[in-house]
Amino acid sequence: MDLYRLVFRLVLARLDPETAHNLALRCLALLGSTAGLLAGRPVRDTRLHLERFGVPFANPLGLAAGFDKNAVAVPALLALGFGHVEVGTVTPRPQPGNPAPRLFRLLEDEALINRLGFPSEGIGAVAERLRALRGQPGVIGINVGKNRATPLERAAQDYALGLTALGPLSDYAVVNISSPNTAGLRALQQRGQLDELCAALLAARPRSRRGQPLPLLLKIAPDLTDAELDDILDVALARGLDGLVVSNTTTAREGVRSPLAGEAGGLSGAPLRARSDALLAACFARAGRRLALVGVGGVFTAEHAWRKLLAGASLVQVYTGFVYRGPALPGQILAGLQQRLERFGLSRLDDVIGAGQRLG
Numbered sequence: 001m002d003l004y005r006l007v008f009r010l011v012l013a014r015l016d017p018e019t020a021h022n023l024a025l026r027c028l029a030l031l032g033s034t035a036g037l038l039a040g041r042p043v044r045d046t047r048l049h050l051e052r053f054g055v056p057f058a059n060p061l062g063l064a065a066g067f068d069k070n071a072v073a074v075p076a077l078l079a080l081g082f083g084h085v086e087v088g089t090v091t092p093r094p095q096p097g098n099p100a101p102r103l104f105r106l107l108e109d110e111a112l113i114n115r116l117g118f119p120s121e122g123i124g125a126v127a128e129r130l131r132a133l134r135g136q137p138g139v140i141g142i143n144v145g146k147n148r149a150t151p152l153e154r155a156a157q158d159y160a161l162g163l164t165a166l167g168p169l170s171d172y173a174v175v176n177i178s179s180p181n182t183a184g185l186r187a188l189q190q191r192g193q194l195d196e197l198c199a200a201l202l203a204a205r206p207r208s209r210r211g212q213p214l215p216l217l218l219k220i221a222p223d224l225t226d227a228e229l230d231d232i233l234d235v236a237l238a239r240g241l242d243g244l245v246v247s248n249t250t251t252a253r254e255g256v257r258s259p260l261a262g263e264a265g266g267l268s269g270a271p272l273r274a275r276s277d278a279l280l281a282a283c284f285a286r287a288g289r290r291l292a293l294v295g296v297g298g299v300f301t302a303e304h305a306w307r308k309l310l311a312g313a314s315l316v317q318v319y320t321g322f323v324y325r326g327p328a329l330p331g332q333i334l335a336g337l338q339q340r341l342e343r344f345g346l347s348r349l350d351d352v353i354g355a356g357q358r359l360g
C-alpha cells in the first residue's frame with residue numbers, strides 16, 4: 001500500500017471530510033511548488049502536449065473545479081503534475097454556502113456526495129491571489145457561478161462579473177450552470193435561457209492573461225435528457241463557444257451501496273463514471289472537434305483517462321479520484337497514458353482523441 005493510502009486510512013478518513021479537505025489544502029498551500037516532492041518523478045513528454053482553444057497544455061490532465069475554490073494552492077497543485085488547475089466555482093460576492101454537514105465520503109463506493117452550495121471568498125479575494133501568480137507557467141482555468149441571493153433572471157450579470165474580474169488573470173473560463181446545489185441553477189441549461197446567457201457572456205468576454213479572447217466553456221450536468229443535450233449543443237455550436245466540461249456531479253444514485261446514498265447533493269467518483277462517459281461520447285458524436293470537450297467524472301486510473309480521450313475528450317479532469325488516491329495520482333495517470341501511446345506507436349495525443357474502439 002502506498003503512503004498516501006495509509007495516511008488516508010489512518011488520518012484523513014477519521015476526520016470529518018470537510019476538515020480533512022481543508023487540512024490537505026492548507027498543507028499544499030504551505031508547501032507551494034515544493035509539493036512536487038510528494039508526487040514522485042515528474043512525467044514530461046512532448047507526446048502529451050496539446051493545444052486547445054489557443055492554449056498550450058503540457059499534458060491533458062487537470063484538477064477539476066471545486067477542489068481549490070479560492071486559488072489558495074495553485075502552484076502546489078501544478079507542481080504535482082497537473083497540466084491545468086480549474087479554480088472555483090467563484091461567486092461575485094463572498095458567501096458561506098450551505099450549512100454543514102455538507103460533504104460525505106462513501107468509502108465503499110469510492111464516491112463523495114456534496115451539497116456545499118458554492119462557499120466562496122468572492123471575486124475580489126480570488127483576483128488578488130491570481131494576480132500574484134501572473135507570469136507563472138501552467139494553465140489556470142477559472143470557473144464562475146452566481147450568488148445564491150441573485151435571482152435567476154439576473155444570473156448573467158453575476159457570471160459576467162466573474163468573467164470580467166477573473167478572466168484577464170486566467171487562461172480559460174468555465175460557466176457553471178450545472179451544480180445541483182444552487183436552487184434553479186440547472187434551469188439555465190434550457191435552450192432559451194442558455195442562448196440569452198451565452199449572448200450576454202460573449203458580449204462581456206474580456207481577453208485572457210494570454211491576450212486572446214477568453215476561451216469560454218460551459219459545464220454541464222450528467223442528468224440531461226437527450227433533447228436537453230441537443231439544445232445545449234445547438235446553442236454552444238451556434239454561438240461559437242469553445243467547449244464543454246462533461247460533467248458535473250449527478251443527482252442519481254444508481255449503483256451506490258453506502259448508507260449515505262440518501263444524503264442530498266451531487267454524487268461524484270466511481271459511480272458517476274459510466275454516466276459521464278456516455279454523455280461525453282454523445283457530445284463528441286454530435287459536435288466532433290468543433291467543441292473542445294473536457295471529460296470529468298470517475299477518473300481514478302490511466303485506463304479511465306484513456307477511455308475519456310478515446311470517447312472524445314481533449315482534456316481530462318479529476319476530483320474524487322485525487323481525494324482517494326492522493327498526490328501521486330497525476331504522475332500515475334500520465335505515466336499510464338505514455339505507456340499506451342507507446343503500445344499503439346503514437347507520437348501525438350491528438351491521434352487518440354475520439355479514436356473510439358480503434359485504440360480501445
Ligand SMILES: Cc1cc2nc3c(=O)[nH]c(=O)nc-3n(C[C@H](O)[C@H](O)[C@H](O)COP(=O)(O)O)c2cc1C
Binds near residue numbers: 064065103268269319
Ligand atoms: C466536494 C466537491 C466540490 C465540488 N465543487 C465544484 C464547484 O465548485 N464547481 C464545479 O464546477 N464543480 C464542482 N465539483 C464537481 C467536480 O468538479 C467534478 O465535475 C465532479 O466531481 C466529477 O468528477 P470526479 O468524479 O472526478 O469527482 C465538486 C465536486 C466535489 C466532490
